[in-house]
Amino acid sequence: MSDRLSLPARAPHAAPEPSPQGSGRGAALRRAAPLAAVLLVAVFLRFFRLTATGFNSDEAVYSGTSASLAGDPELGSLFPVFRAHPVLFQSLVSLALRVRPGDWAARAVPALLGAATVALTYALGRRLYGRRAGIVAALLLAVMPYHVAVSRQVLLDAPMTLAATGALYCVVRYAESLSPRDLLATGAMLGLTFLAKETSIVLLGSLYAFFALTPSVRTRWRHLLPALGVLGVVALAHPLSQALAGHAKAGGNYLLWQMFRKANHPYGFYGREVPFAMGLLVVVAAVAGLVRLRRENTWRERLLVCWVAVPALFFTVWPVKGFQYLLPAAPVFAVLAGRTLASFPRAVRWQRAGAAAAVCAVVVATAVPTVLAVTQSPTSTRFLAGSGGLPGGREAGRWVRANAPDGARLLAIGPSMANVVQYYGLRPVSALSVSPDPARRNPSYRPVPNPDRAMRDGTFQYLVWDAYTARRTPFFTAMFRDLVGRYHGKAVFTARNANGVTVVVVYRVRAS
Template sequence: MTDRSVLPSGASRTAPAPAPSGAGVRAVMPLALILLVAAFLRLWQLTATGFNSDEAVYTGTAASLAGDGRLGSLFPVFRAHPVLFQSLVSLALRIHESDWAARVVPALLGVVTVALTYGLGRRLHGRRAALVGALLLAVMPYHVVVSRQVLLDGPMTLCATGALYCVVRYAESHAPRWLLAAGGMLGFTVLAKETSIVLLGSLYAFFALTPAVRTRWWHLLPALGVVGVVALAHPLSQLLAGHARTGGSYLLWQMFRRANHPYYFYGREVPWAVGPLVVVAAVAGLVWLRRENTWRERLLVCWVVVPALFFTVWPVKGFQYLLPAAPVFAVLAGRTLTSFPRAVRAQRLAAAAAIWLVVGSLALPSWVRIQPQTSTRFLAGTGGLPGGREAGQWVRTYAPEGARLLAIGPSMANVVQYYGLRPVSALSVSPDPARRNPSYRAVPNPDRALRDGDFQYLVWDAYTARRTQFFTGKLAELVKHYHGHAVFTARNASGVKVVVIYRVRPT
């Protein structure tokens, strides 16, 4: 790769003449329209479906921070993750406690990420490429779907993109303030979600492979110190609150738990979510424009490849874990799509058609994905759980105070517990502390627990039933043995039964 020239240190550009007000408005309008599209896709029917398991946990934590005593007893503040994002959500819940108030926070942060992607693309490849990149991210199913949920990955992606932008500014100017700013943003990225610490590996790979961008130790060490100081807020808060063992137990469980997906999971899921044409455009541009590649493209490649390799090997794989790669794919694809020849009108029309073809290939799937779900197939991180909110609301209204419920797995248990304000346990939680999430409690002898009257309701759901036949069969046995009768049934948009609550009584 060859390097583009950068402005020498201390040099100055001649300030451009101020543009007429009309020209300024015309310059801003394309980005404003893109942000409106991004906001529409992230806010449309935002609460048509209730929370999924992670959303219930994070919103419950936010409600605890906002002072909700009932949810605080069910969802303690100190569980596993840092609470930077949950603290933001808690501010919204103080204004209005609802699903919409919780989800609008990550949705708006997603729109800000689109704007920041424009800034990143403009810095790297110019205004036209930046506009196309921002538009691609605005309609990209991967980013649209995740940023509509109360998940940590959307805010993490915003902070990570900010850190990437600061690194670009440092590589251009070698000004240490930009590396310090990158350290601060990366620290906030870790506070949004601790697994983002892997992005330090991306930066190490970039600096190690790019001698043209020379970093000095008196620049690097203070920046690393800033990362540590900011990120230290999470373990320090746990220590001061007396919950230091919580984070350690969760880390050990994540390191040694069984793999939840095969190694090819990301290769199968993420390209379709990012958009096959976007991936093709991004990779093809790296090859087609290889003579123009510089440290800029190397930085973007490192930003994607290191986390992708890490999470491929890591046993725990989530659909949304690679979301910080989405802005990078959008920027690289924008660069490719705006590099086609435009000498004659036919070439300009062909270039415009290619751009709108790629945009359309993203917008249509995004529109389909934000409609109410009709399938019982569920992949964590892809949306809410149909029927869960309705089941929980039934429990809150009709189940007596002090009632306890037993579900097949913790995913539906979290959702019903959040909406129902009643404790819900799960059959599939292992009694071995080394093989379960430390946040969950096992039910070692469910038969004895029902015989003693510890549980009054059993909860069946189609999503967990698809994943574990053993525990689904066990629940069916308990329903039959303890004279269970259905008191509530929820169906999805296509009329398929998705949640059933059974009332049981001791024999």
């Protein structure tokens, strides 16, 4: 890669782009029309049938936390405000819940933030490679299955990706100008990224790698130290709020559990899942551009590669591998793919037709899985955390809320379905699979040390079976079946998915 520092916003290889004919309001509208159309697509795909499926486990937890912040007395007793993560995003969701309580309002917040990320990706692509590349990049992110799926859920990753993309934009400005103001803005945006989700601190490693490998972008200590100070001041809001609330140990306990828990996926998980979720042609176009345009690569491409490579390596080694953890890489792949597709020659008509056909092919191939996902109900009993809602959980919880008496307690196989039923049912739900060993369980969960004794004592009046947990934990599923048989379990509610497959069953039990 060449280390030539280029001050203009357009990359050296970007073709000149003709200005729209005319002037004034008409020309401005013609310039804005493509981006407006892309944003309409982004908003439509993120809001269409937004609540067709109920929450999954993480959504239930974050929405419950948000409802607690909004002053909901029922959910406040079941979902404490301080668990493990910062509460910046939950605070935003709580504002929406004050206006309109319910699933739609909670999911609308990340959906809007996801659409804002599409607009910011356009700004990033335009600054790096020109307006045409920015439009293509924004369109690819607007229809990308990975980004659409995650930004339709009440998860921390959509707001974290918006803030991370803003930080990346500020780094680009700093690399172009070496202005300390841009580095201070980078520190502030990274601080907000941390407050959205604390694991995003790994992006500091991306910046370190970029600056270490790019001597042409010199960082001076008098620029760097104030920027780190701004990051620290913004990020300090998380531990400070926990300390003032008397929950200083919550984050530390959660971190220790995450570091030493058993890996939930093999090392090849991201390589197997994420390229297809992003769109295989998007990934191919991004990588092909790095190779085909290698003689024109500068600090720009090095920055984008470092931004993706360090988190990918970190989370591959980290024991916990969530499907959505690499979402900040999605705008980068969209920008790199946009660069490739915008670089095709357009000197004559057949070249312009070929370039347009290539863009259409990549966009359509990426959009089709997204459209199918948002227009069809889930039918599989294989559930990947972070990939969408949990069919049957909302229905089971609402049945519990309407039929289980006040004071009733429930026992599920695992904490995932327990969280969902607890959120919708407003009844406490425990889980069989929570380990009694504090070093081997999420500190937020409480174990049931002797389930048989608890059943004999009448602690639980209902048992909840679900197909998703049953596939993953045969040992605890067998224990659950034994409890159902021993304590005269009677199925009082059954939920099925779109294919008619049973996914949730609620049993009423009685002590011997």
